[in-house]
Amino acid sequence: MSDRFGDASGNFAVSLLDTLAETVGHDQFKSILEKQWQRKAKEYRDRVGNGSLRERVANLVELRKAEGFMAEYHAVDVNDSFESDRFILMEHNCAISNVAESFPSICGHELEMFAAVLPDCTVERTHWIIDGEHRCGYLVQIRH
Template sequence: MATTQQPSTKQDILHHLLKQGQATAQELAEHLKLSPQAIRRHLKDLEAEGLILHEVVHVSMGRPNHVYKLSRQGRDRFPDRYEEFALSLLDTLTETVGREQVGVLLQKQWERKAAEYRDRVGSGSLQERVANLVELRRAEGYMAEWHSVAATEAQSVSTQSDQAERYVVTEYNCAISHIAESFPSVCGHELEMFAAALPGCTVERTHWIVNGEHRCGYLIQTKAAVGN
């Protein structure tokens, strides 16, 4: 029984850190309903394996807290869709035809992907289309989710103040993170792709893994809302 529980608990810890960005042992214990002592044993093992790291956060009173987060190696445990091969191929193309031409090729690829997404998300309500888009991203190796946003919450990530239907899509891992680091233009193409896949909408980036954040976030709203 113990041999099957340990890997499962460790995986649960990795998933929680991926989704939340960071957590203390106490927070993990409360979330997974285990004792802090048991959680610390798992954290010690995961840190020894190089999958997580910690930093000491000093508080006003009491002992300093140890805050845990995924290491680069820990993030690499999640699906990356043959990213190493793709990056090597792009590097070879850059050496052969030049970075500008590679940019043109990437643009064509994202346009093709946008057309595929648009066909597959359907023509239902905006909520239905956003939900379908998230399912497509999950199938491609992204840990993605979506939620609707109240007007007051939307204002914290957008300059718009009007009432409108808005949704936030969050992706806690990037299936092309290594490519994005070497070819950051792909992230701009991704925004264009989402907007093209959801006609009548604008897409605004709210969080970005490439900037050191633990997730990528996108605010999706109707163009009518932006124009008011």
């Protein structure tokens, strides 16, 4: 719907970030973005909890859905006798696409945030909307 009717909040966010970047300079702007994602990672970590990896990924998906992302996950290499330790997290839209197109480094912070929320895991980007893919995807797996 935002494509059809415009996205004033997204355009405002991009304009505000442009102004901020011009005002404070590159290094300070980078620091501000990092601080924002650290705060978001702490909030997510507190809300995701300490359950199994499946439970934590499911909780993360629910948080992302609440923020406007069409998110889902599925297990990779699941064996009936074992809990999977690998999941694909998919986001079929980008709730921050206007900002991400103008400031692609935000996507890197998002990847770092997921890794901080799941500190016993590696998180690797498998798909990226900014690169022309139809979704963003992340492989989440327990670090052995």
